[in-house]
Amino acid sequence: MVQVNAPMVGKVLSVEVKVGDQVKKNDVVVTLEAMKMQIKVYAPSDGEVAEVNVSAGDVVNTETVLVALK
Amino acid sequence: MVDWDAAVRVALSGIVSVFAVLAVLQVTVQVAGAIINSQAQKQKEKQKA
Amino acid sequence: MNQLIEIFSGVGITQLTAGNIAMWLIAFVLFYLAIKKGVEPLLLVPIGFGIFAANFPLTGLLEEGGLFYIFYHYGIENELIPPLIFLGLGAMTDFGPVIANPKTLLLGAAAQLGVYVAFFGALLMGFTISEAACIGIIGGADGPTSIFLSANLAPHMMGSVAVAAYSYMALVPIIIPPIAKLLTTKQERAMVMTQMRMVSKTEKIVFPLLTSIVIMLLVPKSAPLIAMFMLGNLFMESGVVERLTNVSRDALMNIVTILLGVGVGSTMTAETFLTWKTIGVFIMGVVAFAFATAGGVLIAKLMNLFTKNKVNPLIGAAGVSAVPMAARVVHNLGAEANPQNYLLMHAMGPNVAGVIGTAVAAGAFISAIL
Numbered sequence: 001m002v003q004v005n006a007p008m009v010g011k012v013l014s015v016e017v018k019v020g021d022q023v024k025k026n027d028v029v030v031t032l033e034a035m036k037m038q039i040k041v042y043a044p045s046d047g048e049v050a051e052v053n054v055s056a057g058d059v060v061n062t063e064t065v066l067v068a069l070k
Numbered sequence: 071m072v073d074w075d076a077a078v079r080v081a082l083s084g085i086v087s088v089f090a091v092l093a094v095l096q097v098t099v100q101v102a103g104a105i106i107n108s109q110a111q112k113q114k115e116k117q118k119a
Numbered sequence: 120m121n122q123l124i125e126i127f128s129g130v131g132i133t134q135l136t137a138g139n140i141a142m143w144l145i146a147f148v149l150f151y152l153a154i155k156k157g158v159e160p161l162l163l164v165p166i167g168f169g170i171f172a173a174n175f176p177l178t179g180l181l182e183e184g185g186l187f188y189i190f191y192h193y194g195i196e197n198e199l200i201p202p203l204i205f206l207g208l209g210a211m212t213d214f215g216p217v218i219a220n221p222k223t224l225l226l227g228a229a230a231q232l233g234v235y236v237a238f239f240g241a242l243l244m245g246f247t248i249s250e251a252a253c254i255g256i257i258g259g260a261d262g263p264t265s266i267f268l269s270a271n272l273a274p275h276m277m278g279s280v281a282v283a284a285y286s287y288m289a290l291v292p293i294i295i296p297p298i299a300k301l302l303t304t305k306q307e308r309a310m311v312m313t314q315m316r317m318v319s320k321t322e323k324i325v326f327p328l329l330t331s332i333v334i335m336l337l338v339p340k341s342a343p344l345i346a347m348f349m350l351g352n353l354f355m356e357s358g359v360v361e362r363l364t365n366v367s368r369d370a371l372m373n374i375v376t377i378l379l380g381v382g383v384g385s386t387m388t389a390e391t392f393l394t395w396k397t398i399g400v401f402i403m404g405v406v407a408f409a410f411a412t413a414g415g416v417l418i419a420k421l422m423n424l425f426t427k428n429k430v431n432p433l434i435g436a437a438g439v440s441a442v443p444m445a446a447r448v449v450h451n452l453g454a455e456a457n458p459q460n461y462l463l464m465h466a467m468g469p470n471v472a473g474v475i476g477t478a479v480a481a482g483a484f485i486s487a488i489l
Contacts, residue, residue: 084484092228093225102326
């Protein structure tokens, strides 16, 4: 299980994956907004999306697990 | 004509003060952070006990 | 007949000069940049209109008691408005990244090297020491500080210095990347920095007080800017004066921005602006930005030689304040080299430290020159 944390405090703009999706390393999983800038969060490794914990509009910080891969 | 002595003096005093001030600030912030965090830690331990 | 001539000489159009019209054209260029290209519109629209309106004959706007004279004299010459802008900036600046990683303060200092390179460059071009200081400070990428320093040292240069500072700030995404790339390897840019620690509320409240003590004791002449900057920050971090925080960063900030823009624009009359000096200001301004970027990156690399908790040298480039644009540019450069690299928050450290650094550099110039 690989947990993908938010890299910084920000607001979730969109979630690009859903549970069961196959992702490759460096695929975009979530787009955040911080400092009026869109930050794309990429998958750290290949895998299948096991859980998605956030949805658009959520405010997240570095302790928030956005998605988990297996 | 430019008074180069004065110019060098102005620039040097500027560079030295910018670096000195921010270095002092760095140390102060670091120390203050350490003190505040150790205090907070102690408080937490007290509450646990 | 004589009466007719008298009437006509009181009509503006008979007194309009070629210089006036040239200044209108410059104002129109600024309007174009601001409205069509979105370049710093909040400042360039009022500055542009200030230039435009100041270049009509017989209006009396600039004479003692005239409207623009009042904006300029009481707002800028008396150093009222730039510190008020700093109050608003303080109320929107999160010093968390600096507190979590105080080393970034040194990177904020390093980026001021560009100020001094441009200072000497301007001296070589034949500017006086006071004028060169105002040109150098453009490298700090901080509009209010540049205006503050020119009001103190070289009021006749204020218009060109302010316009150069704001235009180059808008060009940060073009100026920083080539220099930062030249001075780093892809491997260095790809370096991921360790997660930043959490900063407690107490630390955030203590920070503005500590900073005030250190800076105002060591460089008293930067007090007007630093005092207001830290007051605004204390408003925000204390969390108990939300009304004051909000008014500082919204209403008050917007009001003084109008007065500042028009006041600065009104200093740009044909006689003061259409000179070779203005060209010199723009040339040295870009030199200042370039060397500020280089200084930040190189000192970051130097720092890495001595510390074990290394920083990505790119964040040094964010010491060129232009908050938060420089930090965004740095983030993108890092992500380009390695998609897993999130530098934005790390870059905010040198970014806001650069604002402090520039204010200190301005204070040091004032105390060394006056």
